[in-house]
Amino acid sequence: MTPSDPHRKAERVNMLVLIALTLGGALICALLALPFSGALTWAFTLAVLFSPLQSRLEKYLRSSNLAAAVTVLAAIIIVAAPSALVVNRLLHGAVSGAAYIQSELSGGKLQLPSFLAKLEQQVDVSGLFNQLVTTLSNTGASFLRGSLRQAIEIILTFYILFYFLRDRKAASQAARGLLPLNEAETNQLFERITGTIYAIVYGTIMVAILQGVLAGLMFWALGLSAPLFWGVVMSLLAIVPVLGTFVIWIPEAAYLAWEGHEVKAVILALWGALVVGEIDNVVRPILVGNRLKLHTVPVFIAIIGGVLLFGTPGFILGPMAVTITLFLLSIARRRTLGPTP
Structure with missing residues (x-):
């Protein structure tokens, strides 16, 4: 064993300790930021x-x-x-x-x-x-x-x-100094993150407008008061995290049932639950996926899984995590195997 071998071994041990301490510190920082x-x-x-x-x-x-x-x-x-x-x-x-x-x-x-x-x-x-x-x-x-x-x-x-x-x-x-990416790759990553946020906001607004229109049309078809006004209100509620159009149509359906309009109450409840409520899970991933040029299924999993994992911030964090991961995988593949022919 040459004299340099113990020195190299000590360097490797020091590097492993440094990596362990860095990962531990990053974990603590993540826990501190979680609230x-x-x-x-x-x-x-x-x-x-x-x-x-x-x-x-x-x-x-x-x-x-x-x-x-x-x-x-x-x-x-x-x-x-x-x-x-x-x-x-x-x-x-x-x-x-x-x-x-x-x-x-x-x-x-x-x-x-x-x-x-x-x-x-x-x-x-x-x-x-x-x-x-x-x-x-x-x-x-x-x-x-x-x-x-x-x-x-x-x-x-x-x-x-x-x-x-x-x-x-x-x-x-x-961020550019910390990321193991060159300038062009970093610019692409930032563009992907910005594009993801714009896509999510665009999808949210479009779905909210569609939900308000569909709910307002049912209010009009059932002869309920102020369908245009309540359609606008339900569109706004669809944008607000946690809330949604159900805040309006559930009490209205209950009121119709109380007044003896059972058929109208059932129609409104079914329309709100099966059409207005579910369209969010169907249309939003399509709109977001089209703007991000991703398939609807991973976008759907990213949005719903993000909400289940992070709560309401998951609307943003889920798709962003998928976008960043796919981009980094493409960088790793390009560096390992070379550019795609």
């Missing part, structure tokens, strides 16, 4: 969408801080304010409606429709409705308490967005 995954994901998404506005403002305002502040304000007005207004109105209406129904049922002022009156002979329908309304009221109260957490996440989102916008060039340079 902020939602805010980080939405902030990064908004930063990609609003970075063109930030670039233009920087030219006119000559200050990256001021440009970032104005851009964040624009993002709040365009994205957060309409969503908060719609959700607030719906929550207020739901809680008020639940309290009204409970008081009317307790006072015996509401009469059960015919089909429920017959069922009451075997089942305590009024008691069930009281229990249901109480549950809804408690759920609404829990949702309002949980809204504090959502409010904190929203504040963190726009707080992080400010720095993502202001320091985007420095962050880009730092």
Whole structure:
């Protein structure tokens, strides 16, 4: 054994220790960032969408801080304010409606429709409705308490967005220094990430419009009031994570059943569940896949699997993970086997 062998062995051991420490540190950093995954994901998404506005403002305002502040304000007005207004109105209406129904049922002022009156002979329908309304009221109260957490996440989102916008060039340079890719490959990766975000946003908006149109048309066909207005509201709700068109058509179907329009209630419920609700899982992967030039099946798995794994940020993280992985695999193949003939 030559004298250099122990030295090389020590170098390999040191390298393995360094790799282990680096992986351990990366894991700890990932765990530290996990509670902020939602805010980080939405902030990064908004930063990609609003970075063109930030670039233009920087030219006119000559200050990256001021440009970032104005851009964040624009993002709040365009994205957060309409969503908060719609959700607030719906929550207020739901809680008020639940309290009204409970008081009317307790006072015996509401009469059960015919089909429920017959069922009451075997089942305590009024008691069930009281229990249901109480549950809804408690759920609404829990949702309002949980809204504090959502409010904190929203504040963190726009707080992080400010720095993502202001320091985007420095962050880009730092990422380029860490990635084991050349300049052309790094540019391609960034273009793939940006394209993925635009594709998801495009697919979400298109599906939301389609859901609102289909739901509004059914409202019109059944002779319900203000189909255009409720169609627009349902389109907005379809964009908001966690919420959806069901927030409108489920109470409307229940109201129709209560008023004795059982057939209309069943039609609306089936249309909402089987057509309006399921079209999201069918059309969104097609739209996103077409823009990303990926097959519908992996896009479907990326979106649904991302939501199941990460929650609502999974809408972005799932497809982005698939896009980045496929790109890195193509780079590895190109370096190993050479360019595809």
